[in-house]
Amino acid sequence: MTQTAATIDSSVEAETPLGFGDHCDSCGAQAYVRVTLPSGALLFCAHHADKHRESLADTALVWHDETHRLRDVADAS
Numbered sequence: 899m900t901q902t903a904a905t906i907d908s909s910v911e912a913e914t915p916l917g918f919g920d921h922c923d924s925c926g927a928q929a930y931v932r933v934t935l936p937s938g939a940l941l942f943c944a945h946h947a948d949k950h951r952e953s954l955a956d957t958a959l960v961w962h963d964e965t966h967r968l969r970d971v972a973d974a975s
């Protein structure tokens with residue numbers, strides 16, 4: 899049962915929602931995607947997530963994508 903703690907810890911990290919304090923590492927816009935790499939995490943806006951998706955797909959451990967929130971906002975307005 900000692901494996902439980904490590905499993906919970908990493909899933910919390912992966913599922914932490916992105917907020918207004920999170921900005922794209924490429925352009926500084928609101929971040930909607932967090933890519934967890936072996937070397938650390940990168941934050942991207944929807945535009946740069948799309949741009950880097952192919953080059954990072956092989957190395958990314960977690961691709962946390964909240965770009966659906968952009969579409970939700972667009973639908974509501």
Ligand SMILES: [Zn+2]
Pocket residue numbers: 922923924925926927942943944945946
């Ligand atoms: Zn960007």
